[in-house]
Amino acid sequence: xxxxxxxxxxxxxxxxxxxxxxxxxxxxxxxxxxxxxxxxxxxxxxxxxxxxxxxxxxxxxxxxxxxxxxxxxxxxxxxxxxxxxxxxxxxxxxxxxxxxxxxxxxxxxxxxxxxxxxxxxxxxxxxxxxxxxxxxxxxxxxxxxxxxxxxxxxxxxxxxxxxxxxxxxxxxxxxxxxxxxxxxxxxxxxxxxxxxxxxxxxxxxxxxxxxxxxxxxxxxxxxxxxxxxxxxxxxxxxxxxxxxxxxxxxxxxxxxxxxxxxxxxxxxxxxxxxxxxxxxxxxxxxxxxxxxxxxxxxxxxxxxxxxxxxxxxxxxxxxxxxxxxxxxxxxxxxxxxxxxxxxxxxxxxxxxxxxxxxxxxxxxxxxxxxxxxxxxxxxxxxxxxxxxxxxxxxxxxxxxxxxxxxxxxxxxxxxxxxxxxxxxxxxxxxxxxxxxxxxxxxxxxxxxxxxxxxxxxxxxxxxxxxxxxxxxxxxxxxxxxxxxxxxxxxxxxxxxxxxxxxxxxxxxxxxxxxxxxxxxxxxxxxxxxx
Amino acid sequence: xxxxxxxxxxxxxxxxxxxxxxxxxxxxxxxxxxxxxxxxxxxxxxxxxxxxxxxxxxxxxxxxxxxxxxxxxxxxxxxxxxxxxxxxxxxxxxxxxxxxxxxxxxxxxxxxxxxxxxxxxxxxxxxxxxxxxxxxxxxxxxxxxxxxxxxxxxxxxxxxxxxxxxxxxxxxxxxxxxxxxxxxxxxxxxxxxxxxxxxxxxxxxxxxxxxxxxxxxxxxxxxxxxxx
Numbered sequence: 001x002x003x004x005x006x007x008x009x010x011x012x013x014x015x016x017x018x019x020x021x022x023x024x025x026x027x028x029x030x031x032x033x034x035x036x037x038x039x040x041x042x043x044x045x046x047x048x049x050x051x052x053x054x055x056x057x058x059x060x061x062x063x064x065x066x067x068x069x070x071x072x073x074x075x076x077x078x079x080x081x082x083x084x085x086x087x088x089x090x091x092x093x094x095x096x097x098x099x100x101x102x103x104x105x106x107x108x109x110x111x112x113x114x115x116x117x118x119x120x121x122x123x124x125x126x127x128x129x130x131x132x133x134x135x136x137x138x139x140x141x142x143x144x145x146x147x148x149x150x151x152x153x154x155x156x157x158x159x160x161x162x163x164x165x166x167x168x169x170x171x172x173x174x175x176x177x178x179x180x181x182x183x184x185x186x187x188x189x190x191x192x193x194x195x196x197x198x199x200x201x202x203x204x205x206x207x208x209x210x211x212x213x214x215x216x217x218x219x220x221x222x223x224x225x226x227x228x229x230x231x232x233x234x235x236x237x238x239x240x241x242x243x244x245x246x247x248x249x250x251x252x253x254x255x256x257x258x259x260x261x262x263x264x265x266x267x268x269x270x271x272x273x274x275x276x277x278x279x280x281x282x283x284x285x286x287x288x289x290x291x292x293x294x295x296x297x298x299x300x301x302x303x304x305x306x307x308x309x310x311x312x313x314x315x316x317x318x319x320x321x322x323x324x325x326x327x328x329x330x331x332x333x334x335x336x337x338x339x340x341x342x343x344x345x346x347x348x349x350x351x352x353x354x355x356x357x358x359x360x361x362x363x364x365x366x367x368x369x370x371x372x373x374x375x376x377x378x379x380x381x382x383x384x385x386x387x388x389x390x391x392x393x394x395x396x397x398x399x400x401x402x403x404x405x406x407x408x409x410x411x412x413x414x415x416x417x418x419x420x421x422x423x424x425x426x427x428x429x430x431x432x433x434x435x436x437x438x439x440x441x442x443x444x445x446x447x448x449x450x451x452x453x454x455x456x457x458x459x460x461x462x463x464x465x466x467x468x469x470x471x472x473x474x475x476x477x478x479x480x481x482x483x484x485x486x487x488x489x490x491x492x493x494x495x496x497x498x499x500x501x502x503x504x505x506x507x508x509x510x511x512x513x514x515x516x517x518x519x520x521x522x523x524x525x526x527x528x529x530x
Numbered sequence: 531x532x533x534x535x536x537x538x539x540x541x542x543x544x545x546x547x548x549x550x551x552x553x554x555x556x557x558x559x560x561x562x563x564x565x566x567x568x569x570x571x572x573x574x575x576x577x578x579x580x581x582x583x584x585x586x587x588x589x590x591x592x593x594x595x596x597x598x599x600x601x602x603x604x605x606x607x608x609x610x611x612x613x614x615x616x617x618x619x620x621x622x623x624x625x626x627x628x629x630x631x632x633x634x635x636x637x638x639x640x641x642x643x644x645x646x647x648x649x650x651x652x653x654x655x656x657x658x659x660x661x662x663x664x665x666x667x668x669x670x671x672x673x674x675x676x677x678x679x680x681x682x683x684x685x686x687x688x689x690x691x692x693x694x695x696x697x698x699x700x701x702x703x704x705x706x707x708x709x710x711x712x713x714x715x716x717x718x719x720x721x722x723x724x725x726x727x728x729x730x731x732x733x734x735x736x737x738x739x740x741x742x743x744x745x746x747x748x749x750x751x752x753x754x755x756x757x758x
Contacts, residue, residue, distance in 0.1 A: 100684040100714060110716070139684060162685075183685050218634055250592070251637050295590035298638055298731060299713055370684075370714050 002089075003393045005354040007313045008261075013320045016258065020265035021059040023221065028056040029270040032225035034232055042277045055270075062269050065276035071322045073240060073283040075133065075177035076208040078198065078491065084132045084177050086212075086240070086285055086324035089356030091391060092132035093349070093384050094179045095125055095377055096331055096365035097214075098166070099138045103366060103373040105478055108336060110371045113138035115169060121364065121374050122173040123488040124481055130381040130388070133177040135361060136166035138372050160512045161505070164190045167211075168501060171198050175491050179242070179361060181214035185229035188213070190508040192237050197500035198493075206238035212285065212359075214244045217267040219252035223274065231271055235279035242285035242326050242359070243271040248300050249310065251293030257306060261313045264290050268318070285359070286318025287326030302331040302368050303344030311348075312355040324358050330380050331362035331369055337376045337474050341366060345376070346383035353387035375477035378484065382459050389454040396425065397448055535563075536572040539604070543576025544583075546596025548603035555607035565608040565615070573604045577648055581733050591641065594732070598648035622650040623675040623743045626668045628660035630689030635682035638711060638732075642678065645732040646739055662689075662696035669697070669706055676742055677702075678735075681712040690715070691723040698724075707742045711735060 008016070030053055031039065039048050039055050046064075049056040072087020084092050101110040102117045118138050125131045143165050163183040170178050171194065182188040191213075192205070199205040215230045217223050223231070234241040245267040247253030249260040268286055275284050290310035291300040301307060311327035318325040329348035334340040345363070352360040362369075363384065364377035429444055439445055456462070459473060459480050535558070542550040551573065558568040580597040583589035589597075625646060629639050636658045647653045654672055656664055660679075669677050677697060679690045690710045697703045707726040710719075720728035727742060729735040 098684065100687070101716075222634075224634065248637075295592060296584075296587060298591060298641060368713070 001393055003354055003391065004089075004356060005312065005351065006316060007309060008316045010320075012258070013317055016262045016265055016317055017320075019262045020269055021062065023262070023266040024057045024059070024062060024270060026056065027221065028054040029266070030222040030224075031055045031270075031274070032223060032228035034225070035223055035228035035274050038232065038274060038277050057270060057273055062273050065273045065280075066269075066321060066323075068276045068280035069272055069284050069323060070281060072324055073209070075212060075240070076210055077177060078175040078210065080208055084359065086283070086358045088358075089319075090358055091353050091356060091360065091388070092358060093330065093360045093363055094131055094133040095121060095135045095137045096328070096362040096369060096372070097135040097137045097179070098181070099365065099370060099372040100141065101367070101371040102138060103337070103371055103375070105373075105375055105474075110335070110367070112141035113372060114142040115140040116142075117372070117374070118166060118169050119173055120481070120485060121372065121377065122170055124374055124377055124484045126174050126176060127484045127488050128378070128381045130384040131176070131363070133179050133359070134170050134174045136163070136170055136178065136180040137364065138166075140165055140169065160514050161187065161190065161508045163187050164194065164505065164508050167191050167194055168505060171195075171501075172493065173490055178211040179214065179359065180211050181216075182230060185226045185233075186511065187508070188230055188233050190504055190511070192233075192239055193504045194501060195239065197497055197504060202237065209238070209240050209283065212240040212242045212283075214242050214287065215271070216244045216246060217271060219245070219247045219267065220263055221267055221270070223267075223270060227271075228274060231275045232278040235275045235282040235284075238279070238282055240283035240285065241275060242287040243268050243275075244287045244289050244326070244328075245271070245314075246289040246291065246300075246328075247310075248291055248293040249306070250295065251298070251300075253290075253293075255293075257292075257310055257313065260290055260310055261317060264288055264310075264314045265317050268314075272323075284323070285326045286315070286321065286323040287359070288314045289328035289361075290314055291328075299333075299368050301333050302328065302362065302365070303333045303340070303348070305347065308348040308351045311357070312351055315355050315357045319356070325356075326359040326361065327352055327355075327357045328362045329357075329360050330384065331365040332376075333366075333368045335367045335371070337366070337373050337379065337477070341376060342379065342383070342473070345380050346386070349380065349383045349387040350390055353384075353391040356391075374481050375474055378457075378459055378477050378480045379473055382456050385454045385456065395451075397451070533571070535561075536568070536575070539568060539572025540576040540579065543573050543597050543600045543604070544579055546593060546600050548596075548600045551600040551604040552607055555604040559607065559611055565612045568608060569605070569612075573601055574650075577601050581645075581649075581736065584733050595641070595644060598644045601648040621652045623739065624652045624654065624672050625676045625678055625739065626654045626656065626665060626672065626674045627678045628656035628665060628680070629658040630679050630681040630686045630693065631659055631661050632689060633681050633683050633686035634658040635712075636680070638682065638713070639678075639680035641732040642680070642711065642735045645736050649736050651739060662692045665693045666696050666700050666702065669702055670700070674706055676707045676709060676739055678709045678711065681710070681715065684714045687712070687714060687719065690719075690725070694723055694725060709735070709738060709742070 036050055043061050046061045047058045074082045075084035077083045102113040104111050118140055121137045125134050139162055167180050182191055195211050196202045196205045213234055215227055217227055231241055245264045247260040247263045249255055253260040253263045272284055291307040292304050294301045311329055315325040315327055329352040330345045332341040332344040363380035364372050366373055459476050539554045542554055580594055584594050627639055627643050629636050643653045643655050654668055665677055679693045681687045681690050694708045697708055709727040710725045711729055717728050727738045729738045
């Protein structure tokens with residue numbers, strides 16, 4: 001039996017959806033102009049009304065769009081291997097994104113994140129099997145701050161091409177799938193082109209997508225120009241989109257958890273409607289980063305248990321609709337990699353795994369998503385491994401023990417069969433060693449301990465106290481990071497792909513007005529140092 | 531100050547009860563009480579208490595907002611009489627507020643606006659996704675003392691710097707002070723972009739604004755002396 005946690009009864013899920021559909025009609029959803037056009041052409045006969053940028057979307061249209069949304073899809077590694085299954089109760093983890101600060105392990109202070117930090121995060125993530133996917137985890141302030149400043153002077157989008165640059169760094173250093181996102185409506189195409197160049201063309205990317213893009217509505221009930229555009233463009237490119245609705249219970253959404261789950265459902269349903277209207281059947285994820293609103297600080301406490309509950313409940317609604325799911329967990333509000341960080345991150349990793357959320361983002365993140373720590377990432381990997389172990393549950397392994405090994409005075413065949421299945425939990429092993437207690441010698445022990453136990457890395461201390469002073473987890477994590485970076489091997493990309501990357505970066509730099517600047521020089525495709 | 535009537539006014543603010551505050555303000559006028567005294571010895575004492583309680587974690591944001599709303603209700607009743615008597619409640623300063631270009635998040639900025647306005651500042655709220663040019667134009671138009679720029683997103687924080695640069699370009703600083711806030715904003719970032727101040731929450735923002743007004747006042751005095 002696989003253990004599961006459910007927070008919502010079927011009746012409550014139905015009630016949440018009923019009210020979510022009501023919200024889509026009244027007060028309706030604020031949408032960008034691209035969405036207005038789409039809704040107009042698709043929904044006039046079905047009764048869509050749009051007044052002053054607010055769309056009133058009838059349930060029938062949403063239901064029609066839900067029917068065309070796929071129930072599952074895969075993300076692929078560079079070599080074409082399936083690596084992430086978005087669907088069912090499969091659980092995957094990826095590092096959180098997108099921080100602007102990095103915890104310096106020497107000074108324990110947050111400093112602006114740079115390219116070298118992103119590279120290190122990617123290297124560590126690449127070596128850890130707990131992470132099925134990479135993420136564009138941090139902004140590279142060294143490269144894109146110049147871009148930002150130039151862009152600001154030109155009164156252009158402040159983010160310039162920082163989003164493209166992050167993806168470029170990840171693609172150059174990893175074979176794994178990527179969870180990413182763009183900073184602007186205009187920036188998306190460059191990122192899609194980069195992925196297509198990596199995959200061997202737009203059609204190949206569509207058939208075997210390597211990345212999923214987070215797209216966020218703005219609470220409450222607002223699909224901005226930027227968000228609407230991204231959803232529509234992704235759908236048309238056939239590149240998976242992950243709707244990350246982030247109601248803050250009490251701040252930007254109803255204070256009750258059930259109320260916030262309802263708002264999340266309404267925002268996500270509206271997003272799916274736009275997305276499926278643009279391209280029926282395009283891959284879409286019922287994702288989210290819901291949180292409570294902290295009534296002292298006004299912040300979004302990502303480590304709060306209520307935040308985990310919101311993520312679990314939102315995913316339950318998505319599962320009820322048969323959609324792939326995503327959540328934001330394994331993060332902490334602590335500024336240091338301390339006991340609070342460990343407790344909050346491990347707790348939510350377990351809850352997320354037990355909820356069967358397909359993709360869980362957030363590992364490595366501190367300070368309510370403001371700061372990243374690669375040391376925390378390797379500690380979180382241990383929590384994730386434990387969560388996976390818990391989610392597998394207690395398995396009965398009697399297949400390798402033949403019934404004739406079971407010494408029994410039961411001769412009746414039928415009764416003996418029943419007894420075998422029951423007894424081989426332990427009695428077959430006792431039959432071999434009696435009361436000697438020599439379990440360590442048993443072939444069953446050797447054959448099965450790796451399945452039965454998660455074997456942690458040295459990050460987890462279980463050793464007996466020796467003469468040397470005890471170390472804390474942060475110290476051990478620092479050593480582990482260095483080891484993993486030493487183990488890492490950079491993928492070899494063909495000259496042709498690198499040339500295409502450079503051409504796209506050059507083109508996007510011109511578009512964003514940052515060519516020939518310091519940042520232009522920084523954003524070169526020349527292999528970054530390891 | 532120990533007057534039970536003033537005490538009730540103070541309590542109506544602490545309770546966040548706008549109806550009670552309104553009734554007490556009306557009663558004060560009917561009884562011929564100086565409206566300025568009602569504010570200073572009654573209602574404002576409640577806001578101060580609420581702020582202190584919030585500071586030490588005993589009151590929370592919804593409580594504080596309710597107190598600010600109650601304060602607004604009381605002032606609304608008392609203001610016409612104060613104007614009539616020429617004892618206009620002294621405006622602590624004029625503050626232009628807005629969220630940086632490209633950012634549509636306004637919950638923190640609204641909170642700051644409410645607390646500052648309840649505490650005696652005159653607020654000009656430009657809303658969300660405000661360009662540097664809009665900040666500059668409004669600051670000039672109303673002769674602002676302080677410009678406050680909020681940014682939630684790490685990607686829109688650069689917009690705060692753009693506003694400060696625009697204020698500089700237009701020669702408004704150092705007379706006009708620039709303050710910033712937002713979830714991702716740090717004191718380090720504030721220092722890096724040359725802001726005059728940063729605060730982590732609305733109550734700290736009130737302290738910050740008051741402190742800056744002290745500096746503005748001094749500067750103004752100097753300027754006036756120089757002009758004279």
